[in-house]
Amino acid sequence: xxxxxxxxxxxxxxxxxxxxxxxxxxxxxxxxxxxxxxxxxxxxxxxxxxxxxxxxxxxxxxxxxxxxxxxxxxxxxxxxxxxxxxxxxxxxxxxxxxxxxxxxxxxxxxxxxxxxxxxxxxxxxxxxxxxxxxxxxxxxxxxxxxxxxxxxxxxxxxxxxxxxxxxxxxxxxxxxxxxxxxxxxxxxxxxxxxxxxxxxxxxxxxxxxxxxxxxxxxxxxxxxxxxxxxxxxxxxxxxxxxxxxxxxxxxxxxxxxxxxxxxxxxxxxxxxxxxxxxxxxxxxxxxxxxxxxxxxxxxxxxxxxxxxxxxxxxxxxxxxxxxxxxxxxxxxxxx
Numbered sequence: 431x432x433x434x435x436x437x438x439x440x441x442x443x444x445x446x447x448x449x450x451x452x453x454x455x456x457x458x459x460x461x462x463x464x465x466x467x468x469x470x471x472x473x474x475x476x477x478x479x480x481x482x483x484x485x486x487x488x489x490x491x492x493x494x495x496x497x498x499x500x501x502x503x504x505x506x507x508x509x510x511x512x513x514x515x516x517x518x519x520x521x522x523x524x525x526x527x528x529x530x531x532x533x534x535x536x537x538x539x540x541x542x543x544x545x546x547x548x549x550x551x552x553x554x555x556x557x558x559x560x561x562x563x564x565x566x567x568x569x570x571x572x573x574x575x576x577x578x579x580x581x582x583x584x585x586x587x588x589x590x591x592x593x594x595x596x597x598x599x600x601x602x603x604x605x606x607x608x609x610x611x612x613x614x615x616x617x618x619x620x621x622x623x624x625x626x627x628x629x630x631x632x633x634x635x636x637x638x639x640x641x642x643x644x645x646x647x648x649x650x651x652x653x654x655x656x657x658x659x660x661x662x663x664x665x666x667x668x669x670x671x672x673x674x675x676x677x678x679x680x681x682x683x684x685x686x687x688x689x690x691x692x693x694x695x696x697x698x699x700x701x702x703x704x705x706x707x708x709x710x711x712x713x714x715x716x717x718x719x720x721x722x723x724x725x726x727x728x729x730x731x732x733x734x735x736x737x738x739x740x741x742x743x744x745x746x747x748x749x750x751x752x753x754x755x756x757x758x759x760x761x762x763x764x765x
Contacts, residue, residue: 440555442527443726
């Protein structure tokens with residue numbers, strides 16, 4: 431009996447982690463055991479930390495520091511096999527925002543996995559507020575535009591998230607964009623990733639398997655070098671490759687000096703299109719414990735957490751100048 435796999439796709443900041451948490455809660459409420467494969471673009475584990483805090487003892491594998499296409503297929507399949515040993519009822523694969531879901535499907539077709547897993551659904555989450563601007567913002571990067579288009583085209587189900595931030599007229603334009611690239615997908619307009627999840631999990635049943643191991647957690651790190659990495663593609667240049675020019679910068683944040691929230695928000699917004707996403711843990715003014723910071727679509731959110739580790743911010747952006755960004759942090763936020 432094959433274990434079903436659900437792939438969660440979507441561009442940076444669209445709400446994939448929020449959706450993942452919602453699905454995990456729903457699966458648990460139906461006595462279904464999920465296991466998670468997370469893919470982080472940078473070296474820092476923000477999303478994994480969020481999941482671990484929200485759901486104790488969650489079977490979780492992580493691929494760090496690169497889009498999943500840049501990881502060797504043996505690492506992807508090895509991660510999936512590690513999760514299969516825990517006898518889950520379903521595996522959820524959370525992709526970095528710049529990966530093509532087809533690459534995971536390709537990895538699942540390897541001989542050692544072919545009879546062990548089966549693709550159940552591909553879900554793509556899009557940011558209703560910003561998706562219409564992506565084609566113009568990234569028009570010079572054909573690989574990235576192709577990847578974002580494929581995220582729509584291959585989806586079985588599309589969530590138009592952050593619906594509350596746009597007008598009905600704007601939403602109708604988003605609907606036309608989706609219709610242009612995918613006429614078959616089921617489409618939901620959502621807020622905070624909430625929707626009728628029966629469309630995804632109604633067919634799932636407990637597999638009642640015995641786990642081969644009691645291990646609950648593993649981290650697999652694979653270095654990513656955007657400047658030197660070449661993706662394979664078809665002769666027409668329309669292969670399954672994820673793009674190459676979005677990178678992440680890790681900014682260590684001192685725990686001695688609290689960060690003013692308004693100053694941080696102003697600094698992030700001033701970067702314009704170059705900063706697509708920011709997340710991490712900082713000590714904010716007036717607080718004695720860490721706050722989780724999430725920035726996307728020019729919106730910043732923060733919440734108190736019990737995170738015990740060192741403070742940092744991960745900046746994910748387009749053609750970032752890392753030395754300049756780090757220097758500007760010192761003068762623009764800390765200074």
